[in-house]
Amino acid sequence: MVEGAALVYYPQMQRALDYYASSRHYGHQKLVRxxxxxxxxxxxxxxxxxGRSAHYHHCDLHHIELLREQGRxxxxxxxxxxxxxxxxxxxxxxxGTGLGSGTWGYVGLQRGLYANAHVMGxxxxxxxxxxxxxxxxxxxxxPTEETLRLLDRMYVFAAVPGWxxxxxxxxxxxxxxxxxxxxxxxxxxxxxx
Numbered sequence: 486m487v488e489g490a491a492l493v494y495y496p497q498m499q500r501a502l503d504y505y506a507s508s509r510h511y512g513h514q515k516l517v518r519x520x521x522x523x524x525x526x527x528x529x530x531x532x533x534x535x536g537r538s539a540h541y542h543h544c545d546l547h548h549i550e551l552l553r554e555q556g557r558x559x560x561x562x563x564x565x566x567x568x569x570x571x572x573x574x575x576x577x578x579x580x581g582t583g584l585g586s587g588t589w590g591y592v593g594l595q596r597g598l599y600a601n602a603h604v605m606g607x608x609x610x611x612x613x614x615x616x617x618x619x620x621x622x623x624x625x626x627x628p629t630e631e632t633l634r635l636l637d638r639m640y641v642f643a644a645v646p647g648w649x650x651x652x653x654x655x656x657x658x659x660x661x662x663x664x665x666x667x668x669x670x671x672x673x674x675x676x677x678x
Contacts, residue, residue, distance in 0.1 A: 490531035491515040493522045497537045523551060532557055542574060543589040549598050564599040566590065571608050573641055577632060594635050601638045603666075609643035636660035 492514045494502050505511055517528055532555075534548045549566075552558045568574060574590035576582065584592050590602050637660045661670045 489514065490533050491517050491522075491528040492533050492535060493517045493519055493528075494535040495519050495537050498535050501535070525555075528555075540586050542570075542586040543584050543592075546584070546589055546593050546596070546598060549593065553598075561597040562600050565601045565603060566593060566599040568602060568604045569606050570604065571606065571644075573604050573607055575602070575604070575639060575641075579632060591635070591639075594638055595631070601640065603640045603642070605642050606644045607641055609645055633657045633660055637663040640664060640666035642666055 489512075492502070494516065496518065502516055506516065514533075515528065519534070522528060522532075522534075532552060534552075536542075536544060536548075549558065549564075553560075558564055568590055572587060574587055576585075576588040577591050582588050582592055582595070590604065593599055594602055633656070636657060658670075661667050
């Protein structure tokens with residue numbers, strides 16, 4: 486734990502905080518409930534926000550906004566999100582992406598809360614969640630230009646080497662080529678390195 490950091494927590498984390506505070510690992514950090522933090526309680530220095538469970542990932546966008554409002558994070562163009570998860574959290578629907586636990590990473594990029602998203606530890610057997618096509622019966626919609634512009638700002642690193650399926654149109658090849666997390670990609674049957 487960061488030495489001297491304030492630990493901001495949700496009420497649902499109270500038992501975990503009590504356990505930590507009574508353990509030999511407790512570094513006497515200031516413990517602050519989220520409502521006190523939001524109201525502008527006197528907290529200085531580094532801040533760690535302890536979330537809840539996997540169903541509340543989308544709250545992290547609110548945390549980023551809170552920290553930025555309090556001057557603890559630089560502007561979005563100077564911030565990179567590093568996300569450790571089994572899923573990409575980059576679900577996208579070209580008709581419009583709503584905020585949820587599986588979409589928040591993508592929505593944060595759209596809103597300019599950070600300039601890049603580096604997603605680590607993703608299940609290599611899963612299909613990528615940035616699904617640029619929406620298939621409904623016989624209809625296939627191509628991705629919006631906005632989606633294509635974001636591709637070179639998303640870096641997905643699998644837990645172990647594996648294949649991801651970006652079902653994209655050829656016009657997006659230069660976005661893949663610019664993304665350093667893409668080792669090789671298939672386009673029209675040929676492999677580009």
